[in-house]
Amino acid sequence: GATPRAFVVGHPIAHSRSPLIHGHWLAEHGIPGSYERLDVRPAAFPDFVRGLPDSGFRGGNVTIPHKETAFALVDTLTPRARAIGAVNTLVVAPDGRIRGDNTDAPGFCAHLDQTLGAAWPDRAGGTALVLGAGGAARAIVVGLAERGLRRVWVANRTAARAEAVAALAPGIGAALAWDDLPAALPRTGLLVNTTSLGMKGQPPLAVDLSPLPAGAAVADIVYAPLETELLAAARRRGLPAVDGLGMLLHQAVPGFEAWFGARPAVTPELRARIVADLAG
Ligand code: SKM
The missing domain is CATH 3.40.50.10860 (Leucine Dehydrogenase, chain A, domain 1)
Known part of the structure; x- marks a missing residue:
């Protein structure tokens, strides 16, 4: 053909x-x-x-x-x-x-599987906290619901948008006021930034990570820079930090397979190549 x-x-x-x-x-x-x-x-x-x-x-x-x-x-x-x-x-x-x-939703989860192991949905009793309520948040909340999380909080500066995104995970999703973040963090197993804060040219995301439990992980969808201030703060606390490049790589897999007929792998070589391009 x-x-x-x-x-x-x-x-x-x-x-x-x-x-x-x-x-x-x-x-x-x-x-x-x-x-x-x-x-x-x-x-x-x-x-x-x-x-x-x-x-x-x-x-x-x-x-x-x-x-x-x-x-x-x-x-x-x-x-x-x-x-x-x-x-x-x-x-x-x-x-x-x-x-x-x-494929953004399974891409996000596949990267967590690869970096944290398949048991990540159980962290801190299965509670995730998603920051932001845009398109990426919608995909991630649906992905988290598919993976059996028990509670998914959505926090956004505009409360009505957080409600709408939380409603995508019926029974487990709930909106959270931004001011209530410090109270929610001690019960959070996975913190996800889906806002553009922390991206090159944007202010950093100002969230104090000290209330997170010892078993928590922190993910960012931003990949330029690869290590946002949020992820750097997570590492300083000794928590696993999951960057946004993995989601971009993994979301590409199902499309490639459908168009070209072979299932591709997200390898360290591929990642290194994109990292080099981002740096150059
Ligand atoms: O969902 C992906 C999209 O498939 C491709 C892309 C890109 O090329 O930057 C980013 C995300 O929106």
């Missing part, structure tokens, strides 16, 4: 490391495919999606600001994408129908 082609689409898209990740795997597997970076403005995105069946692409990744629009435009949704309300992976089926998935 024709050379398999896939893409990452966003606006802007220059910062995306997805072409590097998929290019690494294509070379590793000896697959003569391509993975292209596409900058598509919001106004042009619906036509872009409708044109996919005749484009020669087998699918692609979708990033900011198109994930919610993609959710609304696809023909079928995975249950996970439906729960999250956003799509980051498109697959064109042989019959031309477009399936939308969200």
